[in-house]
Amino acid sequence: MEAAVSVSSLRRTYERRRKDTVVALDDLTLTIARNEIHGLLGPNGAGKTTLVRILSTVLLPTSGTARVLGHDVVAETTAVRSLVGLVLGGDRGLYDRLSARRNLLFWGALYKLDARTVRRRADTLLERVGLAERADEPVERFSRGMRQRLHLARGLLHEPRVLFLDEPTSGLDPVAAVAFRRLVLELRDEGRTFLLATHDMDEATALCDRVTLIDRGRRLLTDDTANIGRLLGDRECVDFAHDDPALTHALNHALTDALAALPEVVDVERLDDRWRAHTADREGSRRVLAWLVERDVLTARHAQPTLEEVYLRTVGDRGMRV
Numbered sequence: 001m002e003a004a005v006s007v008s009s010l011r012r013t014y015e016r017r018r019k020d021t022v023v024a025l026d027d028l029t030l031t032i033a034r035n036e037i038h039g040l041l042g043p044n045g046a047g048k049t050t051l052v053r054i055l056s057t058v059l060l061p062t063s064g065t066a067r068v069l070g071h072d073v074v075a076e077t078t079a080v081r082s083l084v085g086l087v088l089g090g091d092r093g094l095y096d097r098l099s100a101r102r103n104l105l106f107w108g109a110l111y112k113l114d115a116r117t118v119r120r121r122a123d124t125l126l127e128r129v130g131l132a133e134r135a136d137e138p139v140e141r142f143s144r145g146m147r148q149r150l151h152l153a154r155g156l157l158h159e160p161r162v163l164f165l166d167e168p169t170s171g172l173d174p175v176a177a178v179a180f181r182r183l184v185l186e187l188r189d190e191g192r193t194f195l196l197a198t199h200d201m202d203e204a205t206a207l208c209d210r211v212t213l214i215d216r217g218r219r220l221l222t223d224d225t226a227n228i229g230r231l232l233g234d235r236e237c238v239d240f241a242h243d244d245p246a247l248t249h250a251l252n253h254a255l256t257d258a259l260a261a262l263p264e265v266v267d268v269e270r271l272d273d274r275w276r277a278h279t280a281d282r283e284g285s286r287r288v289l290a291w292l293v294e295r296d297v298l299t300a301r302h303a304q305p306t307l308e309e310v311y312l313r314t315v316g317d318r319g320m321r322v
């Protein structure tokens with residue numbers, strides 16, 4: 001069966017002033033199966049938005065090919081547009097002075113859907129994303145979470161089978177983010193495919209079947225999320241400091257040496273304003289937390305390494321911008 005998305009040797013460069021060329025995508029090859037939620041993870045400037053824009057047919061690649069459900073994004077733009085929906089994060093793409101419903105009617109007209117169909121779908125979608133009661137209020141009164149749900153409704157108006165989500169929950173509070181993710185999972189259960197560009201590791205872990213890590217336009221790895229989770233599991237750590245920052249410096253070597261000698265501790269390192277103990281697993285972190293609390297080191301917390309740290313540990317520091 002044809003993949004939902006297949007990208008082959010895709011390259012995109014941007015010319016900047018003084019003939020300075022930025023390579024945003026560099027020989028990228030990637031396949032996303034139908035009905036998959038695929039995470040695209042990478043630090044700022046990795047090329048995520050560029051890929052999503054090419055797949056949505058709003059940007060041309062410099063070379064290479066990309067297909068959505070078998071259709072070439074350059075040669076078969078119209079077919080691809082009817083198959084894909086783009087959901088942006090933040091304030092892009094909504095008209096603040098218009099109501100939620102009017103925003104949808106406006107976008108429906110752009111998709112050249114007939115007015116009755118758009119009205120019907122707008123009603124259904126507003127209900128579905130939990131905005132029916134606020135549908136006729138101007139969007140400027142909406143919270144970020146409500147805007148995000150409206151973005152999603154907009155992306156679904158023409159009933160696309162493949163959705164591209166670019167940082168969809170950036171700036172959302174945790175409750176709104178959870179509600180948004182639940183909607184994504186429901187939509188997947190109806191047979192849709194998702195490509196989710198994010199630099200939020202938690203989001204990727206919560207939603208994605210597989211993830212691809214990219215950096216500087218190149219694919220570093222693609223794997224099942226469970227495997228990436230194991231990778232993270234190997235990188236457990238506990239951050240600790242004295243309540244009084246001045247005393248953190250004074251945490252004596254006897255304490256950190258004793259900590260480093262514990263069997264569950266892999267390494268202890270000094271960060272700017274705190275210390276970090278790397279542990280073998282979650283259970284190890286728990287024991288280290290208890291050990292620290294017993295010794296009156298009260299500001300200790302279980303920390304997950306950031307995506308950047310996973311990058312650094314996975315692929316080494318190759319001049320990545322973080």
Ligand SMILES: Nc1ncnc2c1ncn2[C@@H]1O[C@H](COP(=O)(O)OP(=O)(O)OP(=O)(O)O)[C@@H](O)[C@H]1O
Binds near residue numbers: 022042048
């Ligand atoms: N219109 C443009 N003109 C010039 N350079 C650009 C343009 N758009 C993107 N770039 C550059 O291309 C590279 C990839 O950018 P892109 O926005 O695709 O990355 P990203 O992974 O989406 O980053 P972010 O997480 O910050 O949104 C960056 O170096 C960026 O500065």
